[in-house]
Amino acid sequence: MPARPRTRSAKTTLSLDAIVAATLALVDELGCEAVSMRRVSQAVQTGPASLYVYVPDRGALMALAHDLAVADVRLPTEADGDWRARLELLVDRAVTALAAHNDIATVGMTGALPGPHILRITEELLRLLRSGGISDAACAWAADLIGQYIASSALEEAMWSRARRSQERPGGSSAEAEEAFAGRLDALYRSLPAERYPTIRALTPLLTGGDGATRAAWKLRVLIDGLLAGA
Amino acid sequence: MPARPRTRSAKTTLSLDAIVAATLALVDELGCEAVSMRRVSQAVQTGPASLYVYVPDRGALMALAHDLAVADVRLPTEADGDWRARLELLVDRAVTALAAHNDIATVGMTGALPGPHILRITEELLRLLRSGGISDAACAWAADLIGQYIASSALEEAMWSRARRSQERPGGSSAEAEEAFAGRLDALYRSLPAERYPTIRALTPLLTGGDGATRAAWKLRVLIDGLLAGA
DNA sequence: GGATTGAACGAACAGTGTTCGTCTACGGCA
DNA sequence: TGCCGTAGACGAACACTGTTCGTTCAATCC
Numbered sequence: 001m002p003a004r005p006r007t008r009s010a011k012t013t014l015s016l017d018a019i020v021a022a023t024l025a026l027v028d029e030l031g032c033e034a035v036s037m038r039r040v041s042q043a044v045q046t047g048p049a050s051l052y053v054y055v056p057d058r059g060a061l062m063a064l065a066h067d068l069a070v071a072d073v074r075l076p077t078e079a080d081g082d083w084r085a086r087l088e089l090l091v092d093r094a095v096t097a098l099a100a101h102n103d104i105a106t107v108g109m110t111g112a113l114p115g116p117h118i119l120r121i122t123e124e125l126l127r128l129l130r131s132g133g134i135s136d137a138a139c140a141w142a143a144d145l146i147g148q149y150i151a152s153s154a155l156e157e158a159m160w161s162r163a164r165r166s167q168e169r170p171g172g173s174s175a176e177a178e179e180a181f182a183g184r185l186d187a188l189y190r191s192l193p194a195e196r197y198p199t200i201r202a203l204t205p206l207l208t209g210g211d212g213a214t215r216a217a218w219k220l221r222v223l224i225d226g227l228l229a230g231a
Numbered sequence: 232m233p234a235r236p237r238t239r240s241a242k243t244t245l246s247l248d249a250i251v252a253a254t255l256a257l258v259d260e261l262g263c264e265a266v267s268m269r270r271v272s273q274a275v276q277t278g279p280a281s282l283y284v285y286v287p288d289r290g291a292l293m294a295l296a297h298d299l300a301v302a303d304v305r306l307p308t309e310a311d312g313d314w315r316a317r318l319e320l321l322v323d324r325a326v327t328a329l330a331a332h333n334d335i336a337t338v339g340m341t342g343a344l345p346g347p348h349i350l351r352i353t354e355e356l357l358r359l360l361r362s363g364g365i366s367d368a369a370c371a372w373a374a375d376l377i378g379q380y381i382a383s384s385a386l387e388e389a390m391w392s393r394a395r396r397s398q399e400r401p402g403g404s405s406a407e408a409e410e411a412f413a414g415r416l417d418a419l420y421r422s423l424p425a426e427r428y429p430t431i432r433a434l435t436p437l438l439t440g441g442d443g444a445t446r447a448a449w450k451l452r453v454l455i456d457g458l459l460a461g462a
Numbered sequence: 463g464g465a466t467t468g469a470a471c472g473a474a475c476a477g478t479g480t481t482c483g484t485c486t487a488c489g490g491c492a
Numbered sequence: 493t494g495c496c497g498t499a500g501a502c503g504a505a506c507a508c509t510g511t512t513c514g515t516t517c518a519a520t521c522c
Contacts, residue, residue: 013500014500014501036477036478036479037478037479037480038477038478038479046501046502047501047502047503048478048479048480048502049480049481049482049501049502049503049504050500050501050502052479052480052481053499053500053501057479057480058478058479058480106337106340106341109337109340109383109386110337111390111412113415113416113419114416114419119423119428119431122431123427123428123429123430123431126430126431126434127430130430136433136434136437137437137441139434139437140434140437140438140441141437141441141446141449141450142453143438144387144438144446144450145450145453148379148380148383148384148387149379151383152340152379152382152383153379155340156375156379159342181342184344185344188344188345192350196354197350197354198354199354199357199358199361200350200353200354200357202367203357203367203370203371206367206368206370206371206372207371207374207375210371210372215372215375218372219372219375219376221457221461222373222376222454222457222458222460222461223453223454223457224457225456225457225460225461226452226453226454226455226456226457226458226460227453227457228460229453229456229457229459229460230452230453230456244469245469245470267508267509267510268509268510268511269508269509269510277470277471278470278471278472279471279509279510279511280470280471280472280473280511280512280513281469281470281471283510283511283512284468284469284470288510288511289509289510289511
């Protein structure tokens with residue numbers, strides 16, 4: 001005697017796209033760590049076991065969400081300037097796309113294989129570098145370096161904007177002053193003894209201050225300058 | 232009537248140092264994700280609840296292990312050359328120290344606050360940059376950039392050497408060909424259609440090949456070149 | 463010797479990823 | 493129209509996870 005007959009809901013049928021989209025939406029609001037197979041399955045109105053029809057495991061699902069996050073990144077065109085301007089634009093778009101989805105960049109740094117959209121961006125990255133007259137070996141390593149830069153910058157920017165988000169709620173829900181990374185880091189620096197950490201103390205306002213976009217643009221410029229200096 | 236009287240073992244008493252050391256050792260052999268409070272507690276011969284006397288939560292424990300990983304990094308001296316040589320040496324030592332402990336660099340990228348040893352390295356990093364005549368604002372952002380570089384390079388190198396480790400066992404325990412990141416990535420690149428990804432295909436041997444240390448040194452040189460080009 | 467206190471711990475809670483075997487609804491075929 | 497095969501969906505379970513609560517112990521202080 002089964003508990004109750006399996007009533008197939010008249011809702012939209014399950015699909016990989018719907019699952020991945022739901023996963024990314026959950027990442028947006030909860031962060032990667034808090035996204036569980038159960039929560040995803042609830043979001044698409046089914047049970048956890050059903051997800052495994054479409055996805056081998058949680059890691060693969062996160063990788064798909066990661067790839068979806070950069071799906072809308074448009075490749076620069078000739079109208080956007082020379083190879084360097086286009087390269088900077090492409091990288092900036094990738095960072096922005098990733099940072100718009102919370103934690104998701106962590107997936108790219110834990111050894112997930114690149115999906116089709118990331119490959120598309122990588123291909124264009126390499127093409128632009130090569131068209132800039134950089135040697136093949138340097139192109140390969142530069143792409144690696146820029147990939148590292150994109151992921152870590154996206155993460156940093158995401159934390160910065162997460163801090164801003166939690167600051168805009170002026171104490172509504174949380175009396176416990178849920179101050180996010182930037183604030184805690186600044187407080188830590190300020191609490192350091194000046195005799196042991198003189199340089200950190202001297203530069204504290206500069207270390208945590210500054211607009212995220214400006215920092216990112218500066219870092220990327222440094223990186224490309226370095227590439228050109230070596231060529 | 233308690234089940235059995237609490238027999239305090241005559242072993243070494245619990246201590247924070249022992250717990251953190253055990254944690255780092257477990258990270259070394261299992262990776263960060265697989266290190267649980269229960270496994271750590273087993274390693275120090277106690278129960279999971281006992282750890283919370285010394286540590287507020289798992290994240291803090293991992294942060295302590297992360298800091299311990301760079302505890303032995305020695306700061307370069309005047310005998311090591313000018314500021315640039317010393318900077319490169321310091322960064323290299325930090326990367327090597329982190330990469331020697333598997334995954335642990337991930338902790339530094341998920342928003343953990345820096346511990347004392349990381350602060351010590353950061354202080355010296357800033358000092359060296361400043362002594363190189365770089366402006367204060369550039370020093371602050373450069374330290375950030377170099378920090379990102381250290382973490383991501385350590386992660387990459389750790390995966391590279393994990394691949395090597397699993398390759399050195401010539402099929403002993405695993406018939407399922409547990410080929411790690413580098414190999415899978417290379418296979419992926421080789422399987423791409425050449426008409427859609429011509430540049431990736433053209434550069435495939437260069438993308439996955441190369442010695443880890445050489446790559447790291449090259450990338451760091453590019454970075455510092457870029458810093459100097461902007462000054 | 464008795465009270466105090468911090469450390470250690472057993473048990474439990476709510477939640478996790480994943481697997482197994484069952485069931486059901488829909489496709490094609492007669 | 494009736495049937496069946498199969499791919500998809502799912503309930504239940506397993507072996508875990510991080511963390512908390514309340515209790516018990518051993519050592520210290522008065």
